[in-house]
Amino acid sequence: MTPLPPAPGLDPQSQWQRFCSLLWHDTGMGVWLDVSRMGLDSAGLEAMRPKFDQALAAMDALEQGAIANPDEQRQVGHYWLRAPQLAPDPASAGHIQAEVDRIEAFGREVLSGAIAPAPGQRFTDVLWIGIGGSGLGPLLMIRALQDPGSGLPFHFFDNVDPDGMRRTLASLGERLRTTLVIVVSKSGGTPEPHIGMLQARRAVESAGGQWIRQAVAVTMLGSRLDQEAEQGDWLARFDMFDWVGGRTSITSAVGLLPGVLIGSDIRAFLKGAAAMDAATRDHDLFNNPAALLAASWYQAGGGRGQRDMVVLPYRDRLEVFSRYLQQLVMESLGKKLDRNGQVVHQGLAVYGNKGSTDQHAYVQQLRDGVDNFFVTFIEVLEDPGDIPPLEGENPGDFLDGFLQGTRSALTEEGRHNLSITLQRLDATSLGALIALFERAVGLYGELVNVNAYHQPGVEAGKKAAAALLDLQARLEQAMADQQEHTLADLQQRMGLESPESLYWILRHLCANRRHIDARGDWGNPETLVFKHD
Template sequence: MSHPPVDQRGAWRALKDHAASMGQRHLRELFAEHQGRYSTFTRHAAGLTLDLSKQRWSEQTLDMLLDLARDAKVPEAVHRLLAGERVNRSEDRPALHTALRLPADARLEVEGQDLVASVHATLDRMEDMVERFHAGQWRGATGKPIRDVVNLGVGGSDLGPLMVTHALADYRPDDVHRVDVHFASTMDGSQLADYLARLNPETTLFVLSSKSFTTIDTLSNARTARDWLKARLLGGARQEGVDESLVMRQHFIGVSASPEKMAEWGIAPAHQLEFWEWVGGRYSLWGAIGLPIALVVGMANFRGLLAGAHAMDRHFHEAPLADNLPVLLALAGIWNVNFLDIRAHSILPYDGRLEYFAAYLEQLEMESNGKSVTNDGEPVGYSTCPVLWGQLGPNAQHAFYQLLHQGTQAVECDFIAPRVRYDDVADPATRDHLMGQHRLTLANCFAQSRALMLGDAAVADDGPRPGHRRYRGNQPSSTLLLDRLTPQTLGALVALYEHKVFVQATIWDINPFDQWGVELGKTLAGETQRILRREAGLEGMDDSTRGLIEAVWAAEPQADA
């Protein structure tokens, strides 16, 4: 049975009509008319508080958006996702990142496989590895304990672990052998070259993280790392008993859905961790891709991260739509993008530990929902994912907030901060200073969202203002407060945004679990690389690409005659 296009359904058309009048209302009017907006539009779950009162909507708007969610069958879609049905239609498979954080006593059988058992077998294998590192028992080829681990991955194999290890650095256990974790993702080798200049090959191990184990960025870095280790551990005054197989076994761990390719590359089967085809790369930090996280914070805190995400999964599944944090956050985005024509979204954490959170969400949201065809392959007639970017809020205030306050383009903002920080610092004087700095940070967070909302009305009237000092306000925002930044609340926060993406994709009738758009660039890059190596001709190249290639050739040193 065919359904009318999304933008032709009754709930969508009703919202279009509603937006024609509602879109002209200023937030300061909405607050003046409704003194209890905070309590009306604020919800709590899993250690998070979500304040949506600064969105440019009314109770009627939200009711109509909830009708839209029902019309799009969001509750049924949530059930299909969590039950392991094949929601990734273009690749005909489930999207079961939520299974990675199910507790051990849960049961989820999908197509005859007990997923929970296999997930926890991998977690147990990870735990054994982590314990060996933290006990100083994982030794390099020359017998010295590993002290530095370099994660070689890109996209989801880099952004998630990088974001979480930075966010949870305070949770590093202090009673274990210290292992420092580093990340190299760029194919140009600049990050890796810096590490190789500073690290000791005898005490360095590399984690190769690639779902397919064919990602050229990662394998290029991996080959460089392998040759570096061999040159230094096998060349010159090589030690007795150190051979190539020992170097490969003790200095490499592989994480992939392709054990055959890992083994072919030289990674010992005992040092391989399983990754499943039903987990998208940008949804993968919860499993073996999270090994760098566990190496930094310990396995107990890694399991706490999973528990926080699972708490949000349960809330997503069980809470009514009107109280459901992922649903409400998604609907705010739908209202802004599709009905208020706000196509830009900024993520603004007010906590230095969340420095990489915006970069993580850039991939999660734009790779997932940056789509222009429906699940049936038809062109969409409406906007989908907005352009998303961000930075630490205190720094961004001195960078791009000028555009937010006085630019010509409306931008939706997400402000994120912990309610409490530094109250556990032992020294009283230091604690008072640091807690004062946290209050200063929160003051800036709340003041900026208020200024974006009210504009000039946020300050006492001091007479007419020249145009360059006018603030129009009326910029919508959401504020997310974490009780504290812990493994549990960070897990819930990430899962919140994952589910927000899914709800929006369901309403837009697009697939958030594939990324075919990145494949064309990979194909053309391979072709262009062969030309740059002079292994193929320039025939068929456009004039610009031809000129750029010839400019590179002209700059290359000529081989000796």
């Protein structure tokens, strides 16, 4: 990979001219984008125009209802969620708008006490059960938009870690009787939210709560979860459309329902996303911020993802944003095959936390170490008005100074970086920020000729996990004869090429005292002997 230093070799006036030519700003949204320090210039962007003509045409077709995920014969319609009039048919447009209205009305009635867990009570908490985008999207909404004392406090089952579940349930305690439990699963059959739902229901009912007055489902119409919620007369059901993927579901019920339950303005959130969508449809590359973003990624990484994306938002409220982008970017772009079936191993790794914390963590390596990354700075200009300067020191000034100082230090060493600036951080600007990255990911996927809307690797992992759980069940059944077995005996009995998977399963079962004893040395697997007690 040939380094393309963004500043060294350019005199200050030339750098200023490059900055002016590659700076995008929208006054209405209050958003700036500067990609002038990414090894990209006007001539390089012009040279990419043929690729972008194809990419933008593909995005136009996607919004018009083309099949974007041929693996599942699915459309990709998250853009319609914030502009229902763009949906390919009037019925879909009406359905989208009706769901937004229902979500808003439900949230307001929960907060007002009109919807309650029992007469004379009010909901005090929300337990959100979702995995992947169904967990990260809501978490981002809450961390970024919830003000102290506004709406309901949220708790999460976003994993199947029993210790995490135990701690969450313990923190709720008696308030489980007044906790709104929201279960999110698009297909209705994903194991993690189903397991979380079972544990939550047991805990709610053990605490004296009423599941049917506290449980809400967010899923596709007609799914296993939808049927269970309908037959069980749950409190509410909201649609998670077939044409919305988990990593782009934040402007669906997945993000809107928590948004209204924390007292945020979900209409403003959708408005911000719609405004950015409109800006990123522009076929003039210099006026399209998503095209500028995708072009800078492509240029910096040689079109092969040879530089990682380090995300540094300089606001605590955006601390979760790097985790959110990990799924959006890496699940979309990390592909073995391109659209022609050729092995390409594409991708773009994402990591980060927040500034200025990370200046005291890994910025040392970013400036002086291996040059295999670019930094995405995110700043917010307006500070909260209730944190005054003390002893002449203003925290916001220092935060801005640290950002500009780190940016300058990296540029001096020829390290690639770009900057996104928000006038203020609110529901509108968060919607715009998310929509900017969604479109940039779609455009970049077209530039490198991969399908950004399927996830065969994720599905492969799910299938492998299911196979191992099936093997565990068969293993426990085979050992019920209470005879002693070595790993070699069990390998032959189970018809496996290697005993390694059995070793992992048995270690877990023995550690949890699941009716299997072991003697021997776990560090020397061939000495181990197992028996069902």
